[in-house]
Amino acid sequence: MQSVAIRDRRTGGGDTVRPSGYESRGVNLMTRHRLPGGGEWRLLAQHVAQPSTPRVDELVPGFGQLLPSSSLFEFSPNERSFLGLVLEPAVDRPWADHARLQLGWQRINDGRKTRDFSSPLLFTEQNRSDLYSASLVLAKRWTAGHRTRYGMDVTGDEVRSGRQLTVGARRPAAVAPRYPDGSELASAALFVTHSWSPRPATGIELGARYSRYRVDLAATAPAPGVRLEPDNLSLQFGLRQELVASLSLLANVSEGFRVPNIFDLGTLGPRPGNRFNAANPDLGPEQVLSTDLGLRWEGEDLRAELFLFRLDYEDRITSVETGATSPTGRFVVTSENIGRSRVHGAEFGLWAQLSPRLALDATANWTRGEERPGDGTTAPGDRIPPLYGRLALAWDPAGPWRGRAVLQFAAEQDRLGPRDVRDPRIDPNGTDGWTVWHLQAQREVGKRWTVTVGVDNVFDSRYREHGSGIDAPGRGLVFALEAGLP
Numbered sequence: 001m002q003s004v005a006i007r008d009r010r011t012g013g014g015d016t017v018r019p020s021g022y023e024s025r026g027v028n029l030m031t032r033h034r035l036p037g038g039g040e041w042r043l044l045a046q047h048v049a050q051p052s053t054p055r056v057d058e059l060v061p062g063f064g065q066l067l068p069s070s071s072l073f074e075f076s077p078n079e080r081s082f083l084g085l086v087l088e089p090a091v092d093r094p095w096a097d098h099a100r101l102q103l104g105w106q107r108i109n110d111g112r113k114t115r116d117f118s119s120p121l122l123f124t125e126q127n128r129s130d131l132y133s134a135s136l137v138l139a140k141r142w143t144a145g146h147r148t149r150y151g152m153d154v155t156g157d158e159v160r161s162g163r164q165l166t167v168g169a170r171r172p173a174a175v176a177p178r179y180p181d182g183s184e185l186a187s188a189a190l191f192v193t194h195s196w197s198p199r200p201a202t203g204i205e206l207g208a209r210y211s212r213y214r215v216d217l218a219a220t221a222p223a224p225g226v227r228l229e230p231d232n233l234s235l236q237f238g239l240r241q242e243l244v245a246s247l248s249l250l251a252n253v254s255e256g257f258r259v260p261n262i263f264d265l266g267t268l269g270p271r272p273g274n275r276f277n278a279a280n281p282d283l284g285p286e287q288v289l290s291t292d293l294g295l296r297w298e299g300e301d302l303r304a305e306l307f308l309f310r311l312d313y314e315d316r317i318t319s320v321e322t323g324a325t326s327p328t329g330r331f332v333v334t335s336e337n338i339g340r341s342r343v344h345g346a347e348f349g350l351w352a353q354l355s356p357r358l359a360l361d362a363t364a365n366w367t368r369g370e371e372r373p374g375d376g377t378t379a380p381g382d383r384i385p386p387l388y389g390r391l392a393l394a395w396d397p398a399g400p401w402r403g404r405a406v407l408q409f410a411a412e413q414d415r416l417g418p419r420d421v422r423d424p425r426i427d428p429n430g431t432d433g434w435t436v437w438h439l440q441a442q443r444e445v446g447k448r449w450t451v452t453v454g455v456d457n458v459f460d461s462r463y464r465e466h467g468s469g470i471d472a473p474g475r476g477l478v479f480a481l482e483a484g485l486p
Contacts, residue, residue: 001027009056011471012462017060020470022053038090046082053078057272057469062424069274069330069424072115072122079109091138098139106131112178114270116328122166123269125178131157150192157185159262163269180218180225180266180279187213187259193236200242207236213259217266217281226265226281232257248296250307256288264317264335271319272469274424276330278322284337287314294347301353310344318371318382319419331422340372341381348389357396364389371417382420383467386413386431406438413466425469434463440478447484454478 026048294307369381414430440454
């Protein structure tokens with residue numbers, strides 16, 4: 001169980017962003033038990049609640065703004081509840097030697113209070129999503145070189161939404177909700193993956209997934225109801241080839257498919273970046289082809305990997321400007337299946353045991369994106385991160401304390417898409433590069449207690465992660481006391 005009160009954020013250099021504080025309460029429970037015939041079952045329960053959370057980028061002027069977009073924008077309340085049951089019985093059948101059944105329920109309450117800057121109109125919303133899911137996964141090792149994993153999953157999501165408008169001291173009146181009230185999304189899928197090792201140095205994986213969806217967008221006053229029933233068969237191929245001792249080549253090619261959800265189809269209301277979203281019930285699915293190729297070294301004191309990846313999207317769902325503005329000055333946008341887009345990049349990871357007491361852990365990621373709207377032009381993709389990464393040194397001496405120093409970094413990002421340039425959360429000249437240090441020390445106290453102390457952003461640097469809408473916290477002290485249950 002956890003209860004946290006976050007004050008208004010102090011950024012690097014001493015400036016305080018108001019309002020940015022909030023309270024959060026949460027609980028995370030799990031129990032596990034053995035089954036009489038072997039295997040086990042686990043029950044998980046989670047709940048997190050933030051009674052009132054301000055949307056900072058709406059309430060503080062951004063780049064190119066003299067005034068904020070909203071005078072009031074708070075999530076009130078913002079809650080998530082989850083129950084999950086995992087059943088893993090002992091299985092010894094001709095068709096399976098492993099089985100897992102998962103059942104889950106999730107409820108999200110997304111209440112909002114919003115008022116555009118200098119507007120007399122106060123909107124109060126109640127949005128709720130109930131998601132039910134079930135998944136059955138079976139596996140069978142036929143021989144030392146052949147293993148099959150197969151199963152099915154089903155989901156059902158129902159959205160309830162209401163909104164009231166208050167003008168001055170008048171009584172609230174019901175208006176069109178953010179989402180069509182009573183909309184539903186259901187899905188069912190069958191999948192199979194077969195792994196084959198023709199020889200110890202080679203591994204091949206083939207997979208297929210058939211999915212079927214039903215999206216029911218409830219009728220509203222301005223629009224009739226909509227039903228979509230798309231389906232899709234996606235394939236996947238993977239290869240692992242050992243080149244020399246400890247060095248392997250890995251390659252994967254897979255297809256992806258995403259049906260437009262209720263948010264894509266029916267959202268009506270203000271969006272971040274001084275935008276107002278208009279619903280588009282005529283969206284279609286988007287598809288993606290994912291490919292990656294990499295090298296992995298796995299030694300006793302050194303592990304390293306380098307991967308190149310590429311994502312090719314067809315009919316990608318994205319937000320585009322209509323050219324209109326709302327009565328309060330927001331840019332009116334809507335979701336559309338734009339032409340094509342491509343995202344490619346590289347990922348690097350390294351772990352090294354430098355000495356018996358000192359270890360190095362490093363990661364770096366580089367991404368580049370391009371949009372092709374279908375009119376023959378090409379533009380940079382929006383909200384593409386710059387080169388970023390992390391370097392960590394872990395020190396574990398013979399004494400009771402162990403330490404860790406972490407360097408996070410990001411390069412400058414001045415390759416902006418057209419939407420980025422108009423987004424108040426992003427500097428139109430680009431986001432500056434930055435580096436920041438964090439220090440941490442930890443020790444065990446007795447058999448159950450762990451004490452952690454540290455300093456975040458040691459040099460009180462002022463920086464912003466690209467597209468985040470708010471500068472990162474300044475120097476902060478960390479103290480944590482954890483207890484393990486018997």
